[in-house]
Amino acid sequence: MPTAPTWDPAQYLRHAGHRARPFTDLLARVADLPTEPPRIADLGCGPGNVTTLLAGRWPTAQVTGYDNSPEMLDRARRYAGPTPGGGSIAFAPADVRTWTPDGPYDLIVSNATLQWIPGHSDLFAHWITALAPGGTLAFQLPGNFDAPSHRLMRGLADSPHRRDRLAGVLRHDDAVLAPEAYLARLTALGCTADVWETTYVHLLQGEDPVLDWVSGTGLRPVLDALAAHPEERDAFIGEYRDALREAYPPGPYGTPFPFRRVFAVARKES
Structure with a gap:
């Protein structure tokens, strides 16, 4: 099973604008919520910056962001408290x-978290049961595990001299289901489901920007596994950096970084 990573909120937020866009696109497809004021759970809230978007969309909402990373929660708590529209944001x-x-929710939402959880679709029934009638389960997650950024990382981790330390550390291309599979599972649970995929082409700036991106997300388990072996860690990063430079060459205005994501919005019957 993949290792639960240690998060660095500052590194993660270096690409905050690009990372927040899919969440904005997800929320745009969520219909009106059934209760006023609505109760919202943000599962895997991270540093809390996108949790605030929920309060912007539903100003009176009582929003709670949940995460298992102390580092992320410490960063998120700066957003806790009453909101201008009369609602509130809390983190736990x-x-x-x-x-x-802990009771019915009008919206359970998750942003780029479920890919870390093997068998996450088995949790849908539990969450949908917790929704108020007419409530919504909405999530987005990366579907780019076959992209060069991941394939190169896995290839280096599987090299003969690294297998002992890195075996089983990284997620594979089955970490996320096909959109059709999510549609089938959510409709089988009695929901009206809207499932789609989008490939963003982010234009990244700076030196080795793809390495900088994955250093805040997908590379975290490798960095953790090699933390006690700095020479091995630096060698891995050097080889990976060189491979990423070849796979993602810079253009005249930055480095194009295609990134596929999968979205689902499932509405429970009223």
């Missing part, structure tokens, strides 16, 4: 795999 520690709703 929780493991998404074992999170138990």
